[in-house]
Amino acid sequence: MNDASWGAPSRAGQWGAADRVPPFPAGPVGEAAVAAQTRPMPIVPDAGGDQDDRDQGATHLSGPLFRDESDRGEPDIRPQEPAAPQAPKAGKKSAGRDLRAAIGVGLGLGAVIVASLFIYKPVFLGVIVVAVVVGLWELTSRLAERKGIRAPLVPLAIGGAAMTVAGYVNGSEGAWVAMAFTALAVLVWRMTEPPDDYLKDVTAGIFAAFYVPFLATFVALMLAADDGAWRVLTFLILTVVSDTGAYAVGWRFGRHKLAPRISPGKTREGLVGAVLFAMAAGALCMRYLIDGGQWWHGLLLGLAVAVSATLGDLGESMIKRDLGIKDMGRLLPGHGGIMDRLDSLLPTAPVVWLLLVAFVGSG
Known part of the structure; x- marks a missing residue:
């Protein structure tokens, strides 16, 4: 508001200077008092709160005009200098992951793999099977969550484990036979549910069987030598x-x-x-x-x-x-x-x- 509006004459239904100022004695003293009472209201800069804080109204008063009752000093209405923006700190390139955790987990997995590999081969074969089953679970879970694709996990997990063991025991022929039976099991298992999206689900299931356990079977083939x-x-x-x-x-x-x-x-x-x-x-x-x-x-x-x-x-x-x-x-x-x-x-x-x-x- 400007000074003219605050000092405008009173009208019906409006507040003016005459309505707000009590009577004072005539003369220089009275004029000074009236001038003191009718001086324009100081403009207070925004305290910087968010929109919710400003919308609170009288229920959330803050800033230099609303001090504690015990504060008898003159209110400080000087505009605050805006804080200078901080320049981003220069740093090294980031790998995007927790390297300490990654190194620790990598060393732990390496120790388990090497120990099982040279102590007893079937133990390492078990490590392969566990990795295959967990990998299938992750893949099918993400397919279901993000795409609504219901690749059947049970026949995939059982067939994937059988595929890996068959490759170790009977070579590549055993792996191919187990792969064929796994694909057949996926087709049959999915028949127990409604036919909607059948082709999409079984296609994803056969892809998962090839992508995870069948490729992992070649590790078992190397192990068998x-x-x-x-x-x-x-x-x-x-x-x-x-x-x-x-x-x-x-x-x-x-x-x-x-x-x-x-x-x-x-x-x-x-x-x-x-x-x-x-x-x-x-x-x-x-x-x-x-x-x-x-x-x-x-x-x-x-x-x-x-x-x-x-x-x-x-x-x-x-x-x-x-x-x-x-x-x-x-x-x-x-x-x-x-x-x-x-x-x-x-x-x-x-x-x-x-x-x-x-x-x-x-x-």
Whole structure:
């Protein structure tokens, strides 16, 4: 309000200066008193509260005009200087995950895997089965939550476990037979429910059976060889080294996106790092861990692992983008779910198995 409005003459139904000012004696003293009573109301800057606070009215009074009764001092109505915006703190690149938790969980899983692998092979086979069943549970749960696809978990879990064991005991023929029966079980199991979306559900179920347990069966095939523990260890080392090389080089030197629509964090420089790291590790593993292996075998093996691991990672990224999720699960702190760790391992398993058979035989 301006001064003129506050000092306007009184009208019917309105408040003016004459209505508010009590009578004072005439003369200079009275005029001074009237002037003091009719001076314009000071404009108080907004206290900065949110809209809800301002809408409270008299029930939530704040600011310099509404002090405690004990405060007899003159109210401070000077406008407050706005706080200067704080510049964002400069920091290092972030990996987007809790690295301490990721490293701790990774070391723990590595210890369990290596111990079971070299102590008693069937124990490691049990580790594979557990990973397969949990991975299937994560995948089917996300499909149901995000897409309404009801891939039957029970026949998938039972068939996936049977597939892995059959591959270890009877080789690739046993794995193929178990895969066929698993697909048949999915078709029959889904018949117990209404026919709506039958084709979509069974298609997703057969895909899940191939993607998780069937690819994992190639790890069991490697394990079944006489030097199976060393073959599996080579497979794990090369995959982990490939992922580590991609992360390290991409984080430090990455500038050019590899597949921005699928996985914006992956770079071409990271892929080069994965290839170099995996080839170096492959040469060492084939030379010192695999009987009959040659260093140049390891170069080819490392190259193939880097490519398959990257494609596997991108493949699961496509699935997660289609589902609108970041991780398949939350079982492993710093890693996500089991499927988030199997993404590069699963497609790499048949590649390593095939190349090892080509280089040094089935064992």
